[in-house]
Amino acid sequence: MPETGSGDLRWAIGLMSGTSLDGVDAALVLTDGERIAEYGPALTLPYDQMLRDRMRLLLDHAVELSGSEADLKDVEREVTLRHVEAVSALRQMMPTIVPDVVGFHGQTILHQPGMGRSWQIGDGALLQEQCGIPVIYDFRARDLDYGGEGAPLVPVLHAALLDREEKSVAVLNIGGVANVTLLGPVKDGNRQVWACDTGPGNALLDDWAERHTGTACDTNGALASRGVVKQDVLERLLNGSYFSRPMPKSLDRLSFHGPAMEAVRGLSAEDGAATLLEFTVEAIARTPMEFTPDKWFVAGGGRHNPVLMDRLRSRLGDVSSVDVLGWDGDALEAQCFALLAVRYLRQLPSSWPQTTGTRQACVAGRAVA
Numbered sequence: 001m002p003e004t005g006s007g008d009l010r011w012a013i014g015l016m017s018g019t020s021l022d023g024v025d026a027a028l029v030l031t032d033g034e035r036i037a038e039y040g041p042a043l044t045l046p047y048d049q050m051l052r053d054r055m056r057l058l059l060d061h062a063v064e065l066s067g068s069e070a071d072l073k074d075v076e077r078e079v080t081l082r083h084v085e086a087v088s089a090l091r092q093m094m095p096t097i098v099p100d101v102v103g104f105h106g107q108t109i110l111h112q113p114g115m116g117r118s119w120q121i122g123d124g125a126l127l128q129e130q131c132g133i134p135v136i137y138d139f140r141a142r143d144l145d146y147g148g149e150g151a152p153l154v155p156v157l158h159a160a161l162l163d164r165e166e167k168s169v170a171v172l173n174i175g176g177v178a179n180v181t182l183l184g185p186v187k188d189g190n191r192q193v194w195a196c197d198t199g200p201g202n203a204l205l206d207d208w209a210e211r212h213t214g215t216a217c218d219t220n221g222a223l224a225s226r227g228v229v230k231q232d233v234l235e236r237l238l239n240g241s242y243f244s245r246p247m248p249k250s251l252d253r254l255s256f257h258g259p260a261m262e263a264v265r266g267l268s269a270e271d272g273a274a275t276l277l278e279f280t281v282e283a284i285a286r287t288p289m290e291f292t293p294d295k296w297f298v299a300g301g302g303r304h305n306p307v308l309m310d311r312l313r314s315r316l317g318d319v320s321s322v323d324v325l326g327w328d329g330d331a332l333e334a335q336c337f338a339l340l341a342v343r344y345l346r347q348l349p350s351s352w353p354q355t356t357g358t359r360q361a362c363v364a365g366r367a368v369a
């Protein structure tokens with residue numbers, strides 16, 4: 001991943017609405033797009049249940065949508081207005097700073113890289129009009145145009161933050177979907193970076209917990225800790241061709257949903273949870289990688305689940321939360337879209353053949369006109 005000389009620093013807000021549908025993550029950073037010079041505040045503005053349900057309905061039916069449906073437009077507006085609220089709450093935490101730019105990911109409702117398609121809802125023009133700050137959005141389209149997966153985009157941030165790390169490391173993000181960034185040792189000032197989505201993160205476990213306990217997730221792995229992994233079911237889940245495919249590759253939140261839910265149907269709540277949690281772990285462990293990392297760092301909501309972290313440790317070895325590096329593991333994706341917005345302003349690339357499969361290094365994003 002080549003680096004250019006340091007540019008001018010800008011205050012940038014990054015906004016991410018992840019596949020867990022839990023809320024808007026927002027973060028303010030001072031960056032030149034290559035390094036984070038200063039961390040401002042970060043927050044999560046949770047979605048209310050009604051909006052979550054409406055978004056989930058869109059996700060479940062996204063393949064059938066044309067884009068012009070009134071309800072889709074209405075949800076897109078509501079989601080955008082939650083982002084406006086997040087920007088304003090963040091600005092109140094640091095009122096003297098006037099941000100230069102907002103990086104707005106939006107909410108993915110469909111991701112079909114094989115068909116050159118990744119659909120994020122979110123109205124960039126409305127956000128810009130309401131916030132009065134230039135907005136960069138639509139971060140995945142150009143990468144897809146270049147034959148890439150359009151995801152994951154966060155490796156550029158991981159590489160920027162780990163530029164002094166000597167060893168070979170992996171950074172995992174365990175959100176709704178899980179992804180990994182593999183960073184080889186630094187050679188002649190350069191580091192090789194590979195990336196992909198590994199498989200499910202917490203999304204299957206969330207859906208299972210909601211169905212069995214009515215809670216949004218298996219809080220602290222309580223259910224999974226009391227269950228037994230059903231090996232035959234687990235092997236069936238891991239039988240798909242995705243897991244043996246080399247990097248780079250990426251997933252939709254619902255990629256494994258139907259078959260996985262069918263496979264665990266009939267299991268007790270505890271055994272189903274234990275088996276789905278192991279599916280996440282084993283999909284990571286079996287991902288074909290260029291080398292075995294010396295250390296693993298985990299970001300995203302999954303690192304709050306102690307059962308998942310224990311299982312990762314026993315399967316992978318040296319595994320820690322990214323918080324030990326001084327990073328905020330809940331804000332990392334939002335910080336990434338702040339970095340990407342500034343990279344767009346400087347026309348620096350944000351994805352590479354080894355991270356997304358794009359034919360050439362690719363500048364991510366589009367400015368609201």
Ligand SMILES: Nc1ncnc2c1ncn2[C@@H]1O[C@H](COP(=O)(O)OP(=O)(O)OP(=O)(O)O)[C@@H](O)[C@H]1O
Nearest residue numbers: 018019020175176177202217219220300301304305
């Ligand atoms: N205490 C906890 N115990 C168990 N799971 C937790 C806990 N806290 C958070 N989680 C999990 O983390 C998830 C949210 O993670 P995160 O916010 O990283 O996802 P996301 O950003 O929406 O997803 P993605 O990275 O795929 O876009 C929740 O849905 C839940 O499954």
Ligand SMILES: CC(=O)N[C@H]1[C@@H]2OC[C@@H](O2)[C@@H](O)[C@@H]1O[C@H](C)C(=O)O
Nearest residue numbers: 019108111151152153154177179333
């Ligand atoms: C299409 C899409 O929204 N993908 C998300 C999702 O959530 C995690 C994983 O799958 C990752 O590939 C990506 O998000 C992060 C921010 C990324 O692009 O790096």
